[in-house]
Amino acid sequence: MRILLVEDDTILGAAVRDHIIADNHSVDWVTRLDAAGDHLDSAAYDLVLLDLMLPDGQGIAFLREQRRRGSVTPVIILTALDQISDRIAGLNAGADDYMTKPFDLSELSARLSAVARRYSGNPNPLITIGDLQIDLAARSVLCNGRPVDLTGREWALFEAFVQHPGQVLSKTQLEERLYAFGAEVESNAIEVHVSRLRKKLGHAVVETVRGIGYRLGDAR
Amino acid sequence: MRILLVEDDTILGAAVRDHIIADNHSVDWVTRLDAAGDHLDSAAYDLVLLDLMLPDGQGIAFLREQRRRGSVTPVIILTALDQISDRIAGLNAGADDYMTKPFDLSELSARLSAVARRYSGNPNPLITIGDLQIDLAARSVLCNGRPVDLTGREWALFEAFVQHPGQVLSKTQLEERLYAFGAEVESNAIEVHVSRLRKKLGHAVVETVRGIGYRLGDAR
DNA sequence: GCCGGTCCGTCAGCCGGCTGACAGGTTTTG
DNA sequence: CAAAACCTGTCAGCCGGCTGACGGACCGGC
Structure with missing residues (x-):
């Protein structure tokens, strides 16, 4: 150990x-x-x-x-x-x-x-946030008990938020997380992916902090 | 008592x-x-x-x-x-x-x-939120130890947030709070007052929840 | 009574955010 | 191998929010 x-x-x-x-x-x-x-x-x-x-x-x-x-x-x-x-x-x-x-x-x-x-039998229990139950090891999420499929990019974005609860993550930080080192998207791809996450998991899953970035929504 | x-x-x-x-x-x-x-x-x-x-x-x-x-x-x-x-x-x-x-x-x-x-001597102690120390009884606020003067409307708006920490207050709710019953402002006066509060007390004093309203900023 | 200062509602231009739609590339299926 | 489906970056139109500036009303001082 x-x-x-x-x-x-x-x-x-x-x-x-x-x-x-x-x-x-x-x-x-x-x-x-x-x-x-x-x-x-x-x-x-x-x-x-x-x-x-x-x-x-x-x-x-x-x-x-x-x-x-x-x-x-x-x-x-x-x-x-x-x-x-x-x-x-x-x-x-x-x-x-x-x-x-x-x-x-x-x-x-x-x-x-x-x-x-x-x-020893349960190193990574479910994380519950509002209506979501998240299993980071299995890369799965339930919304109100129903499984929701996320694509690779969507999962990477979601995981970034779940692993930094309470923190505001800038678009730049999220880009660094989702894309290879040095790769630069030249559009609002992060915003579009946030929109897609919201569509699948509910609008409150991610909160916008205007001019700064996004953070994980909480249950309040 | x-x-x-x-x-x-x-x-x-x-x-x-x-x-x-x-x-x-x-x-x-x-x-x-x-x-x-x-x-x-x-x-x-x-x-x-x-x-x-x-x-x-x-x-x-x-x-x-x-x-x-x-x-x-x-x-x-x-x-x-x-x-x-x-x-x-x-x-x-x-x-x-x-x-x-x-x-x-x-x-x-x-x-x-x-x-x-x-x-008995202190029924309404200071409320501290981030850099702000607020005395609701004396209607005063210090920002980083320095007193900040708020006008009547500004204070009423600020007080609404301070008395509902964590809650999102819609513009309509805030209008009902600031203006006489039935009075209707026909502009973005609430937004302008929020902007003025931010100018005096710091930008994080109020958080915008897009499409819904505003809430008291917290220290995170 | 007049003037200067303050307050506050209004306006408008600008900005950032949102999202539907599209297209190209990739993957999956038959 | 081809077609269908999926993924994802891009774009653009729309929207809500922000704030500087303005002008009218009110108040206090002279």
Whole structure:
């Protein structure tokens, strides 16, 4: 199992890292949230061990943002003994489990195994947005329970929005996503594809931000 | 003090209502969230006592929605003894305090007094949205800490958005808000006023929903 | 009473967005 | 292999939105 450890305390971090390796998992250890974000963007992890107090921000806010962006990687948060409200807040933000420092490393092993068992069968659950149920792995989408076929370009455009919920994506960014590097369309092809997505999935699937770009519609 | 009691248990509800009256407060008692919403829309309460399990929904979701809409009325949530996570969730959703059932009615009196004292000096605190700090009572707004003067019409338009955060308001709704009953402007006056608001408060203060209307910009 | 300033409704030109239709290329089917 | 179907880029007409400018009404100061 590939684990990302986000912990700024060097003594605890080294001990956890060594234990995880001794348990025959692979582990990357970072001490800041920005590095954690980079790692999660560029590699697939099976689990994240996430401290809550990091030098460059709050673990809970980071976790919430990851969940908001659609990440379903299991997360165990590491809390201090008396941070009960942090613990609840962490679970509410999308953590799958928590461990209270200081903890026995054998308990860590047990927890890692438990999370691996729980999630091994379902790494990419459905994403639900309004009337849409989206399966990014199967590249399928249901609208009000009915499957809707999207063409290759339509799917690529839709996937760009679903993977960046809340973000406004400019036409240029979308062009870079849909076309090969350097290819330049010289028309309003993006607008036309947005129109086609709307026709298939409902008008609210994509919101226009005039003069800036588009973003995924939300359920409000 | 005017109190809205939202409690579906008739025995507890009657006891609390009677006690509040004996304490020389006025109280309205409802048993469902939809009635609570109606009451909060049409009358000004100093406090809400809110149960969490109601027949037509979750008190916490209701509270969150009230806070999202800008309501700052103090709320005490009523939780069952073992619902610790509900308690934390309720506080996170914007509750000011909580009481655990069963509770002594004299403790209720003490809590009501405490909340009244805490809020009596500041019934309408600043609302912060992005770079804006808004005081609806003083009819003033700061943009990045600097006061911005709005004319009467501009303020009325802005207030409409601030009091309906998240909602799309159509031009017709905004016209009804700004002009006397039956008065009909025959131009794009609303658009022009939106443009003027943007000029004073920043372009993101109002989002356009093409063909439908406008809504308050949020900080994203 | 007059003048200057402010507010606000109106207008019009410009702009960005939307989408139907078309055509060329590709893929699928018979 | 040919025809049909599909995909996708392009185009253009239409539409809604934006905003600068203007002028009338109102208000405050002199």
